[in-house]
Amino acid sequence: MKPTPTLPIIDPTPYLPTTTTPNTAHAGDRARTAKALHEACRDVGFFYLRVDNYLTKEELDEVLVLAREFFGRSKEEKEQIGLDETDRVRGYQRLHQNVTQGKADHHEGLDLYAPNPYPPREQPTTNGDGNEGRPLRPLEGPNLWPSKPEQFKPKMEQWIEKMKVLGMAVMRGMADGLGMSEVEGEGLRACVDESFWVMRVIGYPPLPQGADGISCGEHTDYGCLTLLHSDPTIPDSLQVLSTSGRWMTAFPVEGCIVVNIGSMWEYWTGGLYRATLHRVIHKSPKYRVSIPFFFEPNFDARVKLLDAARRKADEEGKGGEVKDLGEKVYGDYLLEKVGGNFKY
Numbered sequence: 291m292k293p294t295p296t297l298p299i300i301d302p303t304p305y306l307p308t309t310t311t312p313n314t315a316h317a318g319d320r321a322r323t324a325k326a327l328h329e330a331c332r333d334v335g336f337f338y339l340r341v342d343n344y345l346t347k348e349e350l351d352e353v354l355v356l357a358r359e360f361f362g363r364s365k366e367e368k369e370q371i372g373l374d375e376t377d378r379v380r381g382y383q384r385l386h387q388n389v390t391q392g393k394a395d396h397h398e399g400l401d402l403y404a405p406n407p408y409p410p411r412e413q414p415t416t417n418g419d420g421n422e423g424r425p426l427r428p429l430e431g432p433n434l435w436p437s438k439p440e441q442f443k444p445k446m447e448q449w450i451e452k453m454k455v456l457g458m459a460v461m462r463g464m465a466d467g468l469g470m471s472e473v474e475g476e477g478l479r480a481c482v483d484e485s486f487w488v489m490r491v492i493g494y495p496p497l498p499q500g501a502d503g504i505s506c507g508e509h510t511d512y513g514c515l516t517l518l519h520s521d522p523t524i525p526d527s528l529q530v531l532s533t534s535g536r537w538m539t540a541f542p543v544e545g546c547i548v549v550n551i552g553s554m555w556e557y558w559t560g561g562l563y564r565a566t567l568h569r570v571i572h573k574s575p576k577y578r579v580s581i582p583f584f585f586e587p588n589f590d591a592r593v594k595l596l597d598a599a600r601r602k603a604d605e606e607g608k609g610g611e612v613k614d615l616g617e618k619v620y621g622d623y624l625l626e627k628v629g630g631n632f633k634y
């Protein structure tokens with residue numbers, strides 16, 4: 291018997307763009323989705339998002355197959371696109387190179403980001419031998435793509451485009467869920483319409499037998515929405531901390547991805563919505579792959595308490611729980627965070 295899902299399942303279809311623009315979904319369907327998003331973000335910070343109306347089974351499967359194929363290639367080949375080859379943030383990270391709270395994680399990965407976020411500046415002076423005179427700043431370099439498997443880059447690029455649209459649809463639903471006016475919704479969307487997205491392709495070898503290890507240490511995500519697609523055949527790896535303080539397993543549900551909200555939503559809602567702690571403990575014998583896509587604010591977005599969040603909290607008798615956490619420029623926050631992520 292299949293276990294009952296521990297998280298709510300939400301259908302974003304009424305907010306997805308359709309061939310008839312704008313989406314002519316029934317207002318009642320939108321309201322149901324918006325309410326479900328609000329409750330999930332307020333109560334758990336995690337939910338399942340139905341994507342089987344939006345992505346074919348083939349699309350869902352092929353990116354995982356390509357990820358698995360990439361990790362199956364030789365160490366030398368993978369290290370050719372290692373983090374050290376560019377801005378020390380984009381690229382391949384070997385097993386144990388990623389660190390969470392000072393401890394090495396038991397996974398390897400490939401990190402991809404939206405293009406260079408910095409305004410153009412003068413070309414670096416050369417140091418006489420034709421080499422550039424200054425190192426790249428973090429995030430300044432190009433993404434490093436594997437040349438094999440050949441379909442990796444084009445298929446992942448298609449996935450990125452699909453996830454951007456999906457992220458925006460969820461943001462529309464969340465704006466309605468908070469009771470935002472049309473103008474307020476526009477304001478929120480203007481903070482994410484050029485999302486400085488991040489995508490990680492992660493490979494988890496099983497933890498050594500008998501070890502009490504952790505594959506990815508407990509953490510909250512930094513940004514806005516994490517859209518996580520992982521191997522549906524591996525039941526019990528991702529764990530989410532429930533409000534009662536117990537770890538619960540977010541096992542994969544067919545036709546769904548797992549979504550959680552990051553710290554930026556805490557700034558937007560003064561803590562009404564929570565970025566929930568989660569971790570990965572992968573013990574089963576099969577190598578696990580997962581592809582979290584982080585739909586983040588624009589690099590220069592100024593994130594601060596939304597009036598709508600205050601109103602909503604007051605309406606629900608939770609006004610006292612909302613704390614103005616000040617303003618964060620998303621890109622600055624990201625740079626603070628990525629600096630501590632790796633052991634070089």
Ligand SMILES: O=C(O)CCC(=O)C(=O)O
Nearest residue numbers: 490492520528570580582
């Ligand atoms: O691989 C997973 O299931 C989760 C990964 C994760 O939490 C992260 O990369 O932030």
Ligand SMILES: [Fe+2]
Nearest residue numbers: 509510511568
């Ligand atoms: Fe995470």
